[in-house]
Amino acid sequence: MTPLRAELLAIGSELLGPLRAETNSLWLTERLLDAGIEVVARTTLADDPALLESAFRTALARVDVVIATGGLGPTADDVTREAAAAATSRGLRREPAIVEALRARFARYGRPMSDTNLKQGDVIDGAELLQNARGTAPGQFLEHDGRTIVLLPGPPGEMKPMFDEQVLPRLRARVGSARVVRRRVLRIAGMSESGVDEIAAPVYSRFENPKTTILGAAGQVELHLIAHGNGDAEAEDRIEELARLLREVLPGRIFSEDGRELPHVVTDLLRERTLTLALAESCTGGLLSARLTEVPGVSAVLERAVVSYSNQAKIAALGVDEALLEAHGAVSEEVATAMAEGVLKASRAAVSVAITGIAGPDGGSPEKPVGLVYVATCGAAGTRVRKNLFPGGRELVRQQSTQIALEMLRRGLLGLPPL
Amino acid sequence: MTPLRAELLAIGSELLGPLRAETNSLWLTERLLDAGIEVVARTTLADDPALLESAFRTALARVDVVIATGGLGPTADDVTREAAAAATSRGLRREPAIVEALRARFARYGRPMSDTNLKQGDVIDGAELLQNARGTAPGQFLEHDGRTIVLLPGPPGEMKPMFDEQVLPRLRARVGSARVVRRRVLRIAGMSESGVDEIAAPVYSRFENPKTTILGAAGQVELHLIAHGNGDAEAEDRIEELARLLREVLPGRIFSEDGRELPHVVTDLLRERTLTLALAESCTGGLLSARLTEVPGVSAVLERAVVSYSNQAKIAALGVDEALLEAHGAVSEEVATAMAEGVLKASRAAVSVAITGIAGPDGGSPEKPVGLVYVATCGAAGTRVRKNLFPGGRELVRQQSTQIALEMLRRGLLGLPPL
Numbered sequence: 001m002t003p004l005r006a007e008l009l010a011i012g013s014e015l016l017g018p019l020r021a022e023t024n025s026l027w028l029t030e031r032l033l034d035a036g037i038e039v040v041a042r043t044t045l046a047d048d049p050a051l052l053e054s055a056f057r058t059a060l061a062r063v064d065v066v067i068a069t070g071g072l073g074p075t076a077d078d079v080t081r082e083a084a085a086a087a088t089s090r091g092l093r094r095e096p097a098i099v100e101a102l103r104a105r106f107a108r109y110g111r112p113m114s115d116t117n118l119k120q121g122d123v124i125d126g127a128e129l130l131q132n133a134r135g136t137a138p139g140q141f142l143e144h145d146g147r148t149i150v151l152l153p154g155p156p157g158e159m160k161p162m163f164d165e166q167v168l169p170r171l172r173a174r175v176g177s178a179r180v181v182r183r184r185v186l187r188i189a190g191m192s193e194s195g196v197d198e199i200a201a202p203v204y205s206r207f208e209n210p211k212t213t214i215l216g217a218a219g220q221v222e223l224h225l226i227a228h229g230n231g232d233a234e235a236e237d238r239i240e241e242l243a244r245l246l247r248e249v250l251p252g253r254i255f256s257e258d259g260r261e262l263p264h265v266v267t268d269l270l271r272e273r274t275l276t277l278a279l280a281e282s283c284t285g286g287l288l289s290a291r292l293t294e295v296p297g298v299s300a301v302l303e304r305a306v307v308s309y310s311n312q313a314k315i316a317a318l319g320v321d322e323a324l325l326e327a328h329g330a331v332s333e334e335v336a337t338a339m340a341e342g343v344l345k346a347s348r349a350a351v352s353v354a355i356t357g358i359a360g361p362d363g364g365s366p367e368k369p370v371g372l373v374y375v376a377t378c379g380a381a382g383t384r385v386r387k388n389l390f391p392g393g394r395e396l397v398r399q400q401s402t403q404i405a406l407e408m409l410r411r412g413l414l415g416l417p418p419l
Numbered sequence: 420m421t422p423l424r425a426e427l428l429a430i431g432s433e434l435l436g437p438l439r440a441e442t443n444s445l446w447l448t449e450r451l452l453d454a455g456i457e458v459v460a461r462t463t464l465a466d467d468p469a470l471l472e473s474a475f476r477t478a479l480a481r482v483d484v485v486i487a488t489g490g491l492g493p494t495a496d497d498v499t500r501e502a503a504a505a506a507t508s509r510g511l512r513r514e515p516a517i518v519e520a521l522r523a524r525f526a527r528y529g530r531p532m533s534d535t536n537l538k539q540g541d542v543i544d545g546a547e548l549l550q551n552a553r554g555t556a557p558g559q560f561l562e563h564d565g566r567t568i569v570l571l572p573g574p575p576g577e578m579k580p581m582f583d584e585q586v587l588p589r590l591r592a593r594v595g596s597a598r599v600v601r602r603r604v605l606r607i608a609g610m611s612e613s614g615v616d617e618i619a620a621p622v623y624s625r626f627e628n629p630k631t632t633i634l635g636a637a638g639q640v641e642l643h644l645i646a647h648g649n650g651d652a653e654a655e656d657r658i659e660e661l662a663r664l665l666r667e668v669l670p671g672r673i674f675s676e677d678g679r680e681l682p683h684v685v686t687d688l689l690r691e692r693t694l695t696l697a698l699a700e701s702c703t704g705g706l707l708s709a710r711l712t713e714v715p716g717v718s719a720v721l722e723r724a725v726v727s728y729s730n731q732a733k734i735a736a737l738g739v740d741e742a743l744l745e746a747h748g749a750v751s752e753e754v755a756t757a758m759a760e761g762v763l764k765a766s767r768a769a770v771s772v773a774i775t776g777i778a779g780p781d782g783g784s785p786e787k788p789v790g791l792v793y794v795a796t797c798g799a800a801g802t803r804v805r806k807n808l809f810p811g812g813r814e815l816v817r818q819q820s821t822q823i824a825l826e827m828l829r830r831g832l833l834g835l836p837p838l
Contacts, residue, residue: 014632016460017643040465041470041474042435043461044460044461050481058473058477281705285709285724286708286711287712293703293704293705294704296779302728303731304732309712312722313766317723317736360715398712
């Protein structure tokens with residue numbers, strides 16, 4: 001038996017613009033994986049009755065669980081209920097209890113209720129209702145022909161609690177102790193994707209279960225281990241068996257196996273050691289600081305960051321010697337080190353890191369091309385400096401620079417050899 | 420006649436992880452809109468032959484143009500070619516010219532070519548080949564039963580130039596001077612979604628064409644105007660007619676109609692006026708600086724940013740009076756103003772902005788709750804300070820804070836009244 005397979009339908013024309021990725025599906029994928037259910041298709045669909053009906057039919061023909069988000073509102077555009085009913089050849093009944101609750105809700109806010117709102121009381125024959133304490137549109141849960149169909153509201157603030165409180169327990173009951181799927185992500189910074197794969201592939205390719213996928217992002221390589229097993233424990237054991245071997249061939253390289261990103265790992269290391277950190281950033285322009293301050297509780301750790309975009313700022317705010325800037329230029333080993341020393345001294349923090357480089361698209365030269373970035377650490381992470389030449393455009397160079405800075409801090413704090 | 424409708428199929432199990440949004444489809448959606456083609460469905464699919472075949476069949480039944488990315492590589496997992504052939508009941512022929520090109524490419528890099536690579540030479544009967552100068556997998560372009568099917572490689576570095584150089588001209592020829600769809604996005608900061616809608620809905624709801632969608636993001640509201648017309652000019656005229664009315668009812672509020680985000684707009688304003696900017700950030704932790712430095716060419720404008728997470732940093736690096744911190748606390752109108760003044764003085768920039776607040780999740784109190792954020796400007800943007808109380812979690816508070824800071828700079832520089 002194979003694990004249950006799910007398809008997610010994200011419904012709403014506004015989700016199909018070029019400007020934004022749809023996020024409900026990412027969240028649901030993670031929750032379903034935790035429950036041992038694998039998502040094999042994610043579809044984003046415009047508000048079009050024929051399109052939606054065909055999407056439900058297609059999904060019902062190929063997966064075990066179909067979860068739709070959106071299109072449950074009161075407007076003419078909201079046709080998810082009708083499409084799901086048509087695809088399952090079931091009727092819709094108007095549920096008086098929901099209509100009453102809607103009327104009460106409108107009365108509470110002192111607003112008149114238009115008749116179009118009544119359709120929010122329509123329930124597919126045979127479906128269970130999912131209460132929505134945070135909005136007007138209830139969800140629906142339907143078992144149909146051995147498939148499970150779930151309709152959820154689109155707003156994440158309504159969808160997420162409804163899923164966690166009412167859908168997940170029902171799905172877990174269906175999965176029971178059947179085959180489940182588990183995933184673990186091993187993260188590595190400061191190595192190329194091919195560099196990691198050369199070492200890891202001989203190990204992971206010996207395993208059919210877990211299956212391993214390697215993914216390169218900016219300044220980071222991820223090994224995704226996905227195992228099937230009879231129950232969580234067996235699947236976890238299979239993952240751990242492979243993870244142990246990968247740790248052996250990549251000693252000190254894997255910075256996280258528990259979902260934490262590198263800023264979180266470094267913050268935790270500093271916090272455990274009660275050390276404070278100061279940053280001096282040039283080409284990254286505050287990105288390292290912004291990434292670190294995404295971590296709640298970083299305020300106990302981060303003393304200050306100075307974004308010294310101009311030479312004047314490097315001299316005045318970081319105490320970099322003007323002669324040094326003239327002799328070596330702002331993008332140099334010497335200035336990187338002086339920036340790290342300067343911000344350490346000014347801030348009285350225990351550890352510092354400095355970044356100076358050319359992020360592009362302009363400002364490069366044959367001697368100092370776009371992508372040339374120096375990173376230096378100082379203080380409790382050791383005095384180290386590294387020359388990097390990053391490929392890619394401005395955003396990639398900036399992102400990779402912050403990753404190397406964080407990995408240098410991590411290695412320095414753990415006493416690992418330099419990158 | 421209605422404009423052509425497209426569906427995008429993003430193929431690859433690695434795209435279905437919980438950790439990342441698939442990005443090729445966002446890029447393609449924008450390109451297709453520019454060509455007057457509307458995307459009505461986007462599907463991300465695992466590498467599974469039956470799943471892919473059903474996806475092609477479903478798409479061919481409901482749209483005019485089907486574009487698949489990924490699954491054209493040499494491994495057993497790569498089954499896009501086979502699935503598209505099966506869905507159209509067409510055969511595959513092995514093209515000797517591609518096989519020769521593959522052999523030559525491998526020879527050039529001095530690597531042996533395994534037989535599995537041969538399948539990259541398989542072409543669907545009737546399909547035109549799309550050359551891939553940047554990788555091994557060619558694309559394919561097929562007219563089938565009045566539908567267009569396009570197969571593209573998954574790596575963005577190969578997919579994007581192939582689409583622009585070889586697919587877009589063919590699609591434009593098909594669209595011709597038929598009905599096209601155009602879109603414009605009007606962006607507003609510093610107002611709530613309902614606040615904008617109350618003013619804008621009476622205007623845009625009078626129009627069937629363009630159709631308007633309102634979207635609220637963190638600290639930003641967007642009005643998406645989508646018009647159909649016979650040719651670009653007619654569609655653009657329809658959009659401009661509505662946009663002009665919206666500008667009238669929202670005077671000075673729309674900061675962008677050309678795709679620029681607020682950091683770009685503010686950078687351009689400073690550049691036009693040859694003014695330099697200095698930032699003092701507390702709770703936003705460098706996010707404002709990082710957002711501004713995403714804009715190429717910002718180095719001519721940004722003098723420095725100081726991320727003063729600790730009180731010590733506010734005193735030493737920004738010259739904030741210790742007595743002021745004790746009397747009012749770090750999160751206060753007085754300290755925000757002192758931070759803006761301090762960084763302006765230290766940097767000798769022409770304009771400054773300072774942010775201090777409580778981003779959460781900890782650190783709130785009944786008097787100063789999570790979400791309380793003071794923003795102050797100084798110098799050429801005028802001396803102004805604003806108290807804000809933002810809803811949402813840490814990331815939302817931080818994002819909204821940077822938006823308000825940028826909108827205050829914009830309004831100050833343009834001489835518009837305070838928010």
